[in-house]
Every structure is written in C-alpha cells, then in structure tokens.
Amino acid sequence: MIFNFIKHRKIYYIFSALLVLLSIGAILTFGLLPGIEFAGGSMLEVKYEEERPPIEEIRENLRGVDLQETQVQPLGEKGVLIRTEEADEKTYERIMETLPGAPQEPHFEAIGPTIGEELRHRSIFAVVIASLLVILYIAISFKEEDGSINSTKYGVVATSVAFLHDILIILGIFAFLGYFLEVQVTIPIAVALLTTLGYSINDTVVIFDRIRENLQKHKEEKELKEIVDVSLNETIGRSISTSLTTLFVLLALLILGGTTLFYFILTLVLGVVLGTYSSIFLAAPLVFDWNNLTDKKK
Numbered sequence: 275m276i277f278n279f280i281k282h283r284k285i286y287y288i289f290s291a292l293l294v295l296l297s298i299g300a301i302l303t304f305g306l307l308p309g310i311e312f313a314g315g316s317m318l319e320v321k322y323e324e325e326r327p328p329i330e331e332i333r334e335n336l337r338g339v340d341l342q343e344t345q346v347q348p349l350g351e352k353g354v355l356i357r358t359e360e361a362d363e364k365t366y367e368r369i370m371e372t373l374p375g376a377p378q379e380p381h382f383e384a385i386g387p388t389i390g391e392e393l394r395h396r397s398i399f400a401v402v403i404a405s406l407l408v409i410l411y412i413a414i415s416f417k418e419e420d421g422s423i424n425s426t427k428y429g430v431v432a433t434s435v436a437f438l439h440d441i442l443i444i445l446g447i448f449a450f451l452g453y454f455l456e457v458q459v460t461i462p463i464a465v466a467l468l469t470t471l472g473y474s475i476n477d478t479v480v481i482f483d484r485i486r487e488n489l490q491k492h493k494e495e496k497e498l499k500e501i502v503d504v505s506l507n508e509t510i511g512r513s514i515s516t517s518l519t520t521l522f523v524l525l526a527l528l529i530l531g532g533t534t535l536f537y538f539i540l541t542l543v544l545g546v547v548l549g550t551y552s553s554i555f556l557a558a559p560l561v562f563d564w565n566n567l568t569d570k571k572k
Contacts, residue, residue, distance in 0.1 A: 279506045280499045283559035290439055290556055297446020300453075306445060307452030309460035310357055312394040316384045318356040318369065319349060320377035326352045327374040335372045339365065345456050350533055357458070397464045401441075404468065405433045408475055412482070427564055428482045435557045436474035440548040441467055444541060451537075462538040470545025477516070477553040481509045485558060502562050510554055517550040 310317045332354060333346050345357040354377070356369065370379065412429030444467065451457035484505040492501055521543065528539045 276503055276507050277510075279503055279555065280559055280562055283555075283563070286555040286559065290552070293443050293446075294439060297443045297449070300446045300449035304449045304453035306449055307456065307458045308394070309458035309463075310383065311461045312391075312397075312459065314391070316358050316366070317382070318358070318366070318379065319353060319381040320356070320373065320379050321349075321353045322375055322377050323352070324375075326354065329354070331374055332356075335374055336369065339368050339372055341365070345458075347456060348533070393461070397461075401437070401468065401471070404471060405437055408433050412479060427561055428479075431557055431560050431564065432475050432478040432482065435478065435552045435560065436471050436549065439552050439556060440470055440474045440545060443548055444470065444544050447544065448541075457537055460537075462535075463541050466538050466541035466545065469542060470549060473545055474549030474552060477513055477549055478557040480512070481506060481553055481558055482561070484509050485561075498562060498565065502558050506554060506558055513550055513554055517546050520546050 326348070329346055329348055333344070336344050336346065336356070341358050347355045347357075349355045354373075358365075358369070366382070370377075409426070409429035409432075412432055413426045445459075448457060448459055448463070452459070485502055488496075488501045488505050488508075489498075492504075496504075524539055524543045524546065527535065528543060531539055
C-alpha cells in the first residue's frame, strides 16, 4: 500500500506555516537572548560545598551590586551560573562578597563586546556560506537527471526547508525559553543549529536522489505525482529508522548528561525531529508544486 503524501500536502503546509508563524512571532516579540559569546560580558560559575541557597535569594543579593543586567541560573544541584555585563576587578569582588554562603569559584570568563559582535557575524556568515555551498553541490550532483525537474530546485528547496522551517522553528522555541527561563543562545547551540542544517539536508537529499532514480526508470509510464509518492514510501522507513536510532542516543544524553549540555542536546533533538518531518512531508511536495508551477508558465 502506497501512502499518498502529495494528496495531503496542504495539511502539512498549513501545520508547518502555523509553527513558522508562531516562531517568527516569538522572535519578534521576545527576541533571542544572546549568550556571553555573542553579546559580550562576564560569566561566573560558583559552587557550594553544602546546600545551595535559593536562586531568588542570590538574585536579591546581587541587586545591591551596580549592574545593568544580571542573569542567575542553577547549575546542577549545588552550582550557580551568573552572567553579567563586562565586570572589572572591583565589581567581580563585590559580586563574590554579595553572594550568600561561602561559594567556591571554579570558573570565570569575560568577553568584550567587540569579540562578541565578531562571533555573531561569523556565525551568521557560516550559515549563509554553508547554505550556498549546499545549493551548489546539489545542483551539480543532480544535473545528470533526465530534466523533468531542474537540479537547482532540489538544492534551493532542501536548503530553504532546512533553514526557513527547521532552524526558524528552533529559534522560535529558544525565544520562548529565553523569555520565560532566561535560556541564552550560545556557541554550542549555534553549532547544534549548523548540525541540524546538515542533518536535515542530508535526509532530504536521500529522498531527492530516490526521486531522481525513479524519474529515470519510470518517467514514460508514471506521472510525477505517483513517482514522488513511490519515492517517499521507499525512503520513509530508512529516514525514520535513522532518526530513531539518533534520537535514542540524544535522549539518553538529554536525561543523563547534566545541565551543562542540556540545551545543546535539546537543540539536536529538536533538529532531528524537525529535519525528519520536513524532509518527508515538505521537501518533496514543495519540489513537486514548484515544478508544476513552472511547467504551467511555459
């Protein structure tokens, strides 16, 4: 039995459009909370030997220090992560004196605003360059197909779906997390976003390659709609199996990996789920609709 993906594609479009619109709304309303690597500032990680004081008590004590922005997050069972604007030595000493109890200082880091801005620009540049190279690679790799679908369409759709759907939805989720839980977008999360981009595109390329093979074999006897449906049915088992085995490992790390890697792993989990969904339910139907649209204009 062949499932008709193309027949129900409007349902997938509407569902994804709602998620994307919610994400855009969250980003525009709440914004993303940049980590110290991107915004610049100081990060102090302290640990208590015995019971950690309540986070609210720590925040209340830090209000006495002359700082414009201070974010306090629990770190494990006894640790606290304090992010502030760039602090000099006197401010740092006041912070340590203000903290309740007698915490140890396992880690302190400071990054200037110039370096943070440079890192932010480089991260954006890396995403743009990676996307352009993927489009070029797919266009060249698929140019030998029979011409039913222009090879550039494969590359544009694969990259656009991964970036405008998968990455955008994850950023929307982090806009909510940043607003309600003060979760910041850090370098590890940026790395996880690039990994998501690659995972989603890889899964999409596998499906597109099967469509190309079936076009070469059955172009004369089957319509494009049927060929796309057959190709999706032939590859969906592989896509879901690969994603599940990856998710099993990531979920284990998410549960057992501790707070340090939690949001990095969470980004990867979201990326695998969204990448698998978009590869199966969005990428191939979009190529089909785009091809039909351009054929009608000829």
